[in-house]
Amino acid sequence: MEPPFLEVKNLSKKFGSVTAAQDVSFDVRKGEVLTLLGPSGCGKTTTLRMIAGFETPDRGEIRVGGKTIASARQRLFLPPEKREMGMVFQSYAVWPHMTVFENIAYPLKLRRVRGKEVRERVGDVMELVGLVGLEDRSAMLLSGGQQQRVALARALIYSPKILLLDEPLSNLDAMLREQMRLELKLLQRRLSITVIFVTHDQVEAMTLTDQLAVMKDGRIEQLGSVEEIYVRPRTRFVQEVIGRVIWFEGKILSEDHGGVLVGLSANEGTRIQCAQNGEGFKKGDPVVVSIRPEEVKIEMDHAAAGLNLVPCLVETAVFLGDHFECHLRYGEADFTISTSRAHPLSPGQKICLRLSPQSVHVWHKSELPVSNVKT
Ligand SMILES: Nc1ncnc2c1ncn2[C@@H]1O[C@H](COP(=O)(O)OP(=O)(O)OP(=O)(O)O)[C@@H](O)[C@H]1O
Ligand SMILES: [Mg+2]
Structure with missing residues (x-):
């Protein structure tokens, strides 16, 4: 080289x-x-x-x-x-x-x-x-x-x-x-x-x-x-410096070498399995779970239950020509995702987001996010 x-x-x-x-x-x-x-x-x-x-x-x-x-x-x-x-x-x-x-x-x-x-x-x-x-x-x-x-x-x-x-x-x-x-x-x-x-x-x-x-x-x-x-x-x-992220607060329910299980703060029944190595986390640690918006999958069935499903409310859906920009809410967390024109969402609709264990990151809550980066 x-x-x-x-x-x-x-x-x-x-x-x-x-x-x-x-x-x-x-x-x-x-x-x-x-x-x-x-x-x-x-x-x-x-x-x-x-x-x-x-x-x-x-x-x-x-x-x-x-x-x-x-x-x-x-x-x-x-x-x-x-x-x-x-x-x-x-x-x-x-x-x-x-x-x-x-x-x-x-x-x-x-x-x-x-x-x-x-x-x-x-x-x-x-x-x-x-x-x-x-x-x-x-x-x-x-x-x-x-x-x-x-x-x-x-x-x-x-x-x-x-x-x-x-x-x-x-x-x-x-x-x-x-x-x-x-x-x-x-x-x-x-x-x-x-x-x-x-x-x-x-x-x-x-x-x-x-x-x-x-x-x-x-x-x-x-x-x-x-x-x-x-x-x-x-x-x-x-x-957070590069690209967009969605994040949810929660705490560690369990950890092992295969990953961690996080219960989200807004509803401890919402549990996210993360493939990330569990080292450095212990049960009860406050954490932030994050994922890139393009990594989430939308499930139209709001009642779908189970691991790695986050029930969300669609607050707004703006048509931008080639896609929709949708503002979603889950408890205190609100964020934007893009959906294709073929799969429009409408305000007031309830859906679920599926977060795959491989796409999710877990951070200690004490790790501070970016505050003053201009985009
Ligand atoms: N000549 C100087 N005297 C005293 N402090 C300085 C001097 N130059 C830079 N600093 C300080 O050093 C730090 C780094 O400054 P620097 O200019 O390298 O930042 P930067 O990343 O280029 O920021 P920006 O994006 O605003 O240009 C800042 O806290 C700044 O106030
Ligand atoms: Mg500078």
């Missing part, structure tokens, strides 16, 4: 008493995209800035192509301009008093590149990001998407080895965001460039990434492919 191109080892950074990053480690291969995803303040920008060289880590190391570019132990910190990285900042500053051409050429000017080479390189990246024809436009007169492209072109002008993108799409409206998301993906593929991408938008994370690192309180909570993280989240926090 190809060796890692970017190696980040145990990066830690404190600002006064605030731990912004702690033991952040990951490897990225050449041409791969790694996304840092997590709520505001979890340390995404700090991690990116340490990689770019704008922040010195208190502990840890960074290597690119086997060469150490930062090491707290060796007191070695290569300055940003020697790291051959391009960065698009969270608030992508384009300089309003300059034209598009001048904005993009600026990093070359700083490095004393002159004349024909500047024109050629700027021309190349402008074509790459779709800005041809806007050379002489004042940056002040650009739309959000165009400013975004200028920032991207400026980061690419030096043919960086690694592209660092800090929420580059967050200032755009929904439509443009979707378009730029795809453009960015195509551009990344075309250039086969290694990218570290920061976002707190799960769709962006899922579109662009090879590896996903879910961060919380300065730490990487889980690292893996999008699918691994979606299907096998290690914590309740990770499960």
